[in-house]
Amino acid sequence: MNEFLISHSYWILLFPLIGFLVNGLILAKNHRKAAGTLSVVLSGFSMLYAIALVVAYFAGNAPQAIVAWKFPFLAFSKTLIAEAAFLLDPLSAMMVFVVTVIAFFVNIYSLGYMREDRAEGRFFALLSFFTFSMLGLVVATGLFQMYFFWELVGIASYLLIGFWYERPRAVAASKQAFIVTRFADSFFLLGIVIVTYVVKSFHFGVLNIVQPEMMTGTISLGFWDVSARDALLFGSVLIFIGGWGKSAMFPLHIWLPNAMEGPTPVSSIIHSATMVVAGVYLVARMFPFFASCEGTLEIVGTVGAFTAIFAAVIACTQKDIKRILAYSTLSQLGYMMFGLGVSATAAASFHVFNHAFFKCMLFLVAGSLIHQVETNDLDKMGGLRKKMPFTYIAALIACLSISGIPPFSGFFSKDEILSGAIASGHPFIFAVGFVTSALTAFYMFRFFFLAFHGKPRADLSHAKEDFAMTLPIVCLAVPSFFSGFLCRGLFEKFFDSSAAHLPETASSLTPYVPYLATGAGILGIAVAWVLYASPKTNISRALDSTNRSALYKTVYHKFYFDEGYYAFTRQFIFRGVAACARAFEDYVIGGILKLVTSVVHFAGTLVREMQTGYLSIYIGTLIVGVILWRYLGGLPI
Numbered sequence: 001m002n003e004f005l006i007s008h009s010y011w012i013l014l015f016p017l018i019g020f021l022v023n024g025l026i027l028a029k030n031h032r033k034a035a036g037t038l039s040v041v042l043s044g045f046s047m048l049y050a051i052a053l054v055v056a057y058f059a060g061n062a063p064q065a066i067v068a069w070k071f072p073f074l075a076f077s078k079t080l081i082a083e084a085a086f087l088l089d090p091l092s093a094m095m096v097f098v099v100t101v102i103a104f105f106v107n108i109y110s111l112g113y114m115r116e117d118r119a120e121g122r123f124f125a126l127l128s129f130f131t132f133s134m135l136g137l138v139v140a141t142g143l144f145q146m147y148f149f150w151e152l153v154g155i156a157s158y159l160l161i162g163f164w165y166e167r168p169r170a171v172a173a174s175k176q177a178f179i180v181t182r183f184a185d186s187f188f189l190l191g192i193v194i195v196t197y198v199v200k201s202f203h204f205g206v207l208n209i210v211q212p213e214m215m216t217g218t219i220s221l222g223f224w225d226v227s228a229r230d231a232l233l234f235g236s237v238l239i240f241i242g243g244w245g246k247s248a249m250f251p252l253h254i255w256l257p258n259a260m261e262g263p264t265p266v267s268s269i270i271h272s273a274t275m276v277v278a279g280v281y282l283v284a285r286m287f288p289f290f291a292s293c294e295g296t297l298e299i300v301g302t303v304g305a306f307t308a309i310f311a312a313v314i315a316c317t318q319k320d321i322k323r324i325l326a327y328s329t330l331s332q333l334g335y336m337m338f339g340l341g342v343s344a345t346a347a348a349s350f351h352v353f354n355h356a357f358f359k360c361m362l363f364l365v366a367g368s369l370i371h372q373v374e375t376n377d378l379d380k381m382g383g384l385r386k387k388m389p390f391t392y393i394a395a396l397i398a399c400l401s402i403s404g405i406p407p408f409s410g411f412f413s414k415d416e417i418l419s420g421a422i423a424s425g426h427p428f429i430f431a432v433g434f435v436t437s438a439l440t441a442f443y444m445f446r447f448f449f450l451a452f453h454g455k456p457r458a459d460l461s462h463a464k465e466d467f468a469m470t471l472p473i474v475c476l477a478v479p480s481f482f483s484g485f486l487c488r489g490l491f492e493k494f495f496d497s498s499a500a501h502l503p504e505t506a507s508s509l510t511p512y513v514p515y516l517a518t519g520a521g522i523l524g525i526a527v528a529w530v531l532y533a534s535p536k537t538n539i540s541r542a543l544d545s546t547n548r549s550a551l552y553k554t555v556y557h558k559f560y561f562d563e564g565y566y567a568f569t570r571q572f573i574f575r576g577v578a579a580c581a582r583a584f585e586d587y588v589i590g591g592i593l594k595l596v597t598s599v600v601h602f603a604g605t606l607v608r609e610m611q612t613g614y615l616s617i618y619i620g621t622l623i624v625g626v627i628l629w630r631y632l633g634g635l636p637i
Contacts, residue, residue, distance in 0.1 A: 002056045009053055009068045009086050012096060013135050015046035016103070019128035028121030035121035036114070039128055040107045046131070047100040054097045057088055058494065065089035065205070067141055074144075079200045082144035087204070090494040091284060091349060095138035098356045099274055103131040105472035109364050110265045112468030113371060123163060123263065130156035134274045138281060142202030143192045143239075146285075150188070150246070150278065154181050157275050161262040170261040177255040184245020184252055191238025195289075198231050208288040236293040240283065240300060247279025247333045250307040254565050256330060257558075260322040264367025267322060268360050271329045277352050280336045284352075287345050301341020305432045308334030312439040316446070317556040320376045321366045324447050328402070329359060331436060335417060338429050344420025346495035351413035353491070354483055358398040358410060361476035365395045368473065369451060372463040378447065379543050383456035387463040390470050392452050394477040399448045401480050403441035403521040409484030411518070419513045437517055441524025449533035450543075457539075 019042040027035040057063050070085030107127060114120045133156050136149035162174025196202055198219055199210070210232070219231040226234070248256040256276065260267055270276060283290060283300060290296045311330035318324045332355050339348030368391055373381055385392045401408035404415065414437060421430035532542055545556070554560065610621065 002059070005049075005053045005056050006066060006068045006088065009049075009088070012046050012050050012053070012100065013086075013132055013139075015042040015049070016128040016131040016135065018042060020125050020132060023121055023125035023128060028119075028125050032118075032121035032124075035124045036107075036111050039124035040104070040111065042128070043100070043104045043107045043131065046135075047104040050096045050100040053088070054093045057093050058090075058490070063090065063494070070141065077200070080196060080202065082202055083141060084145060085141040086139045087141040088139070091281075092139050094349065094353055095281060096135065098353060099131065099134050099138065102269055102274065102356055102360050103127070105476055106265050106269045106360070106364075109268070109367070109469050109472040110263075112466045113263065113265055113367055115468075117263075119163070123160075123265075126156060126159050126163070127265070127269070130160060130269065130274070134278070137278060140204075142204060143196065143207070144202045146282070147185075147189065147192060150242070151185065153275055153278060154178065154185065154246075157181075157259075157270055160266040160270065161259045163262055163266065167261065173255070173258040173261040177259050180252055180255040181245045184241050187238045188242025188245075191235045191240075191242065194231055194235035195239065198228055198235070204285060207286060210289060210292045233293045233295060236286075236290055236296045237299060239286070240290070240296060243279030243282040244303065245279070246282075247276050247337065248307075248330055249279070249303045249334065249337060250310055251561070253307065253311065253330055254562060257323050257326040258562075260320070260326050264322070264363060264370065267326070268363035268367070271326060271359065271363065276329060276333055277336070277356075280333060280340065280348065280352055283337065283340045284345060284349055287340060291343070297341050297343065299341075301338045301426065301429055304334045304337025304339070304341055305429045306334070307331070308338060308436045309432050309439070310334075312436045312443065313555055314558050315443040316439060317552060318443075319378045321369065321378050321381075321447060321451065322363070322376055324378070324443060325359070325362055325366055328362075328440070328444065331440060332359065332402070335414065335433065335436065338433065339417040339420060342417075342421045342424045342426045342429055344417050344424070346491050347413055347416030347420050349495050350488070350491040351410075351417060353487065354401070354409040354413045354480075357476050357483060358401040358480040361394060361473055361480055362398045362402070364469070364473050364476070365391055365398070368466065368469045371466065371469065373458060373460065375458070378450045380458040381451045381456075382454045382458075382539075383452075383460060384463065385452040387460055388452075388465050388470075390465060390474055394473045394480075395448060395452065397477045397480050399444045401484075402444055403525060404437050404517050405441075405521050405525075406514075406518060407481075407485055409480055409482070411514075411521075412484035412488050415514050415517050418517055422513060434516060434520055438520040438524040441521040442528050443524075445525045445528035446532055449528060453533045454539055 019039045022038060023035040027038065057066075066088040068086040068088050070083045072081055073084050074082040076082070107124070110123065110127065114123050117123065130153065133149050133152035137146055137153055140146035140149065158174050158178040161177050162170050164170045192202075195207065199207055201207065217228045218225055219228050245252045256271065259270065262270075290300065308331045311327045311334065315324050315327035315331065318327060332351070336348045336351050336355070339345075339351060368388070369381065369384065370376055372388070373384075375381075397408065401410040404411045406412075414433075418430055418433050418437075421427075421433060531537065532539065545552075548556070557563070610617070
């Protein structure tokens with residue numbers, strides 16, 4: 001049975017691909033309801049097959065990495081061969097499970113959310129295409145296949161973010177996401193070229209076991225001769241930049257909050273467990289390679305830690321509930337990334353797993369609130385606890401989990417990341433993570449209290465729970481509660497951290513970390529309660545932003561980073577670089593072309609004028625030509 005599941009695992013990819021082709025080519029235009037049903041059924045089949053495959057794989061005591069199937073795709077040399085394959089190991093099995101489960105529940109949720117949208121069929125086709133692309137990425141056996149599906153994920157996200165293309169802001173957000181991530185991907189591609197040139201292989205199994213002889217010698221990069229060690233270091237940083245952009249690390253973070261212009265199900269699937277964690281997955285997949293390149297992990301940890309606290313600070317002031325969750329995603333991605341940077345690989349992978357469920361559910365909760373209240377503005381909500389009781393309980397579970405409160409899932413993975421930071425000798429990163437935990441609890445319960453508690457600040461007479469939208473939320477609440485203590489042993493057993501050069505039980509060296517982390521979460525919740533939910537709170541004054549300090553307004557405007565980005569792109573790139581390039585093309589390139597055409601035209605006119613039909617003129621021209629040939633060319637007559 002296990003061999004059958006493994007050898008036929010391609011069905012996990014084929015189900016969403018079939019959904020994309022059938023919906024896109026046949027059902028999308030005239031049978032949009034059938035398109036939604038087909039997408040849900042096929043995503044369900046993909047999820048069930050993935051669950052069966054993962055259970056069978058982990059049934060063994062020590063499952064090894066397995067290439068379930070492979071097909072040669074393109075041979076660059078005898079050793080450098082690109083393959084289409086299906087890699088099954090603990091990391092890819094975890095991601096296949098997460099992606100298929102999240103995709104299934106998002107498809108169900110979309111039946112209710114997109115019910116009245118005329119382009120519902122196109123939406124489900126694109127959703128299936130995105131799922132197929134993401135699954136192809138996480139089961140890749142080498143860099144070539146990963147990069148191929150990496151770009152397909154980028155195309156799918158561009159189409160989904162700009163799904164409502166009649167809205168200028170959605171179009172602008174989709175273009176921004178596409179351009180920023182493609183900018184980072186260009187470095188990723190260059191890194192692949194350099195690394196595979198040195199190592200002579202795309203395969204992760206070869207890249208992650210760098211032999212000593214690969215670090216010796218000199219490599220010519222065409223314009224620069226460097227040692228093989230430096231070339232691999234340079235290549236590793238370039239590859240990480242690809243993940244830097246895809247996971248929206250600072251300063252390439254600007255696209256992700258603006259991507260909220262897409263439908264909420266898009267926000268949920270892209271910003272929970274799929275596209276944005278692709279960068280984290282890349283670093284985790286190639287962790288031994290990055291660890292062998294001295295200095296790369298320090299960059300990973302520094303970028304991740306700064307992004308975590310930077311995004312958390314901004315989230316504390318936002319009023320758009322989807323943007324709060326977007327910056328929360330940025331912060332949690334930073335958490336995962338600095339976990340990898342401090343070599344807490346198992347903990348970072350565990351947090352990817354836990355985060356997928358509670359963050360997906362939070363986005364679905366936000367979409368349900370927006371659907372009922374018809375606004376994203378947190379200031380216009382409140383009092384929804386009685387109107388939406390199941391959503392309320394699920395949101396509470398998710399907020400407690402992301403805040404790191406035991407026994408909810410987020411506590412276990414965040415605790416292990418902080419313990420890993422201490423155990424590996426990174427006290428500053430630990431301090432950043434600790435402060436970020438407190439801020440996370442504060443802004444999440446600020447969102448929770450303002451949305452569900454207090455008196456309604458808008459007309460909620462029509463607000464109620466939609467079954468199709470509430471069912472996935474309630475289902476995702478289960479893993480958000482239980483996945484932490486149920487799966488902790490699994491990750492400790494199968495996600496070996498010995499390669500990270502950590503003690504076998506890092507938490508035993510830091511017994512105070514769980515108490516500190518829990519205390520930080522409780523402190524953040526308490527502050528949010530005092531400011532926004534206690535009986536003595538003047539909610540009108542708490543929400544009044546007219547008399548805020550300059551620091552608050554700076555944070556609220558995201559440190560004016562977006563304004564700086566737009567000023568840079570419009571003034572420097574568009575009006576500066578682009579204008580110079582256009583002027584060079586118009587006046588230099590265009591001028592040369594005009595000169596050449598003018599000379600040719602003049603020569604043609606001269607030749608035409610000489611065609612008189614008189615023999616004497618032809619003979620005279622021949623004589624003059626021969627004389628010129630003789631004296632100017634130095635040839636004998």
